[in-house]
Amino acid sequence: MPQRLITSKLASFGETIFAEMSALAARTGAVNLGQGFPDTDGPTEVSDAAIQAIRDGHNQYPPGIGIADLRHAIAEHQQRFYGVTVDPDTEVLVTAGATEALTAALLALCDDGDEVVVFEPWYDSYGAAIAMAGATKTVVTLRPGNNGYEFDEAELRAAIGPSTRLFLLNTPHNPTGKVFTDEELSLIAQLCVEHDVLVITDEVYEHLVFDGEHRLLATYPGMAERTVTISSGGKTFSFTGWKIGWAIGPTEILQAVRTAKQYLTYVNGAPFQPATAVGLRLGDDYFDGFLADMRMKRDLLSDGLESVGFTVYRPQGTYFVTTDIRNFGTDDGRQFCLDLPERAGVVAVPNVVFYDNKSEGSHLVRFAFCKKVGVLEEAVERLGALR
Ligand code: PMP
Numbered sequence: 001m002p003q004r005l006i007t008s009k010l011a012s013f014g015e016t017i018f019a020e021m022s023a024l025a026a027r028t029g030a031v032n033l034g035q036g037f038p039d040t041d042g043p044t045e046v047s048d049a050a051i052q053a054i055r056d057g058h059n060q061y062p063p064g065i066g067i068a069d070l071r072h073a074i075a076e077h078q079q080r081f082y083g084v085t086v087d088p089d090t091e092v093l094v095t096a097g098a099t100e101a102l103t104a105a106l107l108a109l110c111d112d113g114d115e116v117v118v119f120e121p122w123y124d125s126y127g128a129a130i131a132m133a134g135a136t137k138t139v140v141t142l143r144p145g146n147n148g149y150e151f152d153e154a155e156l157r158a159a160i161g162p163s164t165r166l167f168l169l170n171t172p173h174n175p176t177g178k179v180f181t182d183e184e185l186s187l188i189a190q191l192c193v194e195h196d197v198l199v200i201t202d203e204v205y206e207h208l209v210f211d212g213e214h215r216l217l218a219t220y221p222g223m224a225e226r227t228v229t230i231s232s233g234g235k236t237f238s239f240t241g242w243k244i245g246w247a248i249g250p251t252e253i254l255q256a257v258r259t260a261k262q263y264l265t266y267v268n269g270a271p272f273q274p275a276t277a278v279g280l281r282l283g284d285d286y287f288d289g290f291l292a293d294m295r296m297k298r299d300l301l302s303d304g305l306e307s308v309g310f311t312v313y314r315p316q317g318t319y320f321v322t323t324d325i326r327n328f329g330t331d332d333g334r335q336f337c338l339d340l341p342e343r344a345g346v347v348a349v350p351n352v353v354f355y356d357n358k359s360e361g362s363h364l365v366r367f368a369f370c371k372k373v374g375v376l377e378e379a380v381e382r383l384g385a386l387r
């Protein structure tokens with residue numbers, strides 16, 4: 001057996017925090033507010049469509065770019081919600097979740113040594129995918145301010161420069177729940193155009209904006225030709241295990257992404273593709289009802305966490321609420337999360353794992369509220385033990 005197994009590119013990436021914390025929850029019987037997945041199924045029209053698709057024989061490899069019906073539904077969705085016109089045949093690529101779209105885009109667009117600028121905290125797969133691409137990560141820190149999480153304009157200007165190859169933006173943002181504003185997106189767009197930078201946006205929480213409005217960076221001046229817009233059906237339809245995602249962008253950039261994608265999975269989820277098309281075409285009542293339900297859960301958990309003594313950064317979007325744990329006499333979020341099942345029977349995620357600058361995130365802990373009301377109430381009651 002060779003001495004050296006995992007490559008130097010991947011050596012620093014152990015098990016994901018989500019797997020670790022879900023295992024901890026399973027082991028201890030704690031309420032799992034760690035990994036972000038709903039504990040109820042999505043709309044039956046959508047799951048029935050998947051069952052029907054299996055019965056109808058949608059069980060072999062779909063086309064490499066995704067089935068036509070889903071690509072058309074994705075294009076219709078962009079028109080309906082954002083007034084953006086995309087060509088379903090050349091500007092849409094179906095992927096194995098947003099994760100594959102992100103990884104394929106980074107592998108396709110970054111060479112060894114290229115610089116990728118991203119806000120920290122960043123979603124966990126970004127670090128690994130940037131490393132697999134041989135690129136390097138430059139971070140700009142998001143910090144809680146008077147208007148929710150903010151960044152320092154000077155820090156952003158210092159980060160995006162002549163050596164930047166790509167800018168990677170997540171809005172609505174996991175784990176902070178930040179929804180980037182028009183003003184912030186204008187500045188980012190202006191810098192990306194000025195320095196001729198490629199852009200990837202991760203918009204998997206696009207239908208989970210409680211305050212403010214979801215805006216597409218691709219719609220800002222000069223951005224359409226340089227931006228890959230990524231999303232997926234997992235969050236919007238509460239079927240996170242189906243892993244149907246997509247990338248939208250200019251034909252030439254998507255061709256590059258497709259080159260990488262076809263050697264990662266080639267294709268996936270044949271029966272889930274037509275079902276996701278059904279989801280994307282659901283009426284406004286579905287999207288409105290989903291949002292209202294999640295907003296209520298955001299408030300329930302945020303208020304509950306506040307009542308037991310956490311400092312709460314109420315999220316504008318996503319599945320997650322970030323808290324400051326220092327009121328409990330510690331700033332070690334990782335140890336706090338490891339101890340939490342025993343102290344209070346709840347599992348959460350330490351935000352520090354999403355930071356390069358560990359001191360920026362060590363005292364922050366994330367809780368997921370995409371759970372049944374009774375589960376959230378039970379979690380808050382248990383957390384009362386911390387008082
Ligand atoms: N991006 C962000 C910000 C996420 O939180 C997640 C987790 N669901 C993903 C991407 C991955 O999405 P998918 O499950 O579609 O691969």
Ligand code: GLN
Pocket residue numbers: 016018019034035036037174
């Ligand atoms: N996106 C989910 C979260 O942030 C987890 C997805 C995963 O386990 N990779 O919790």
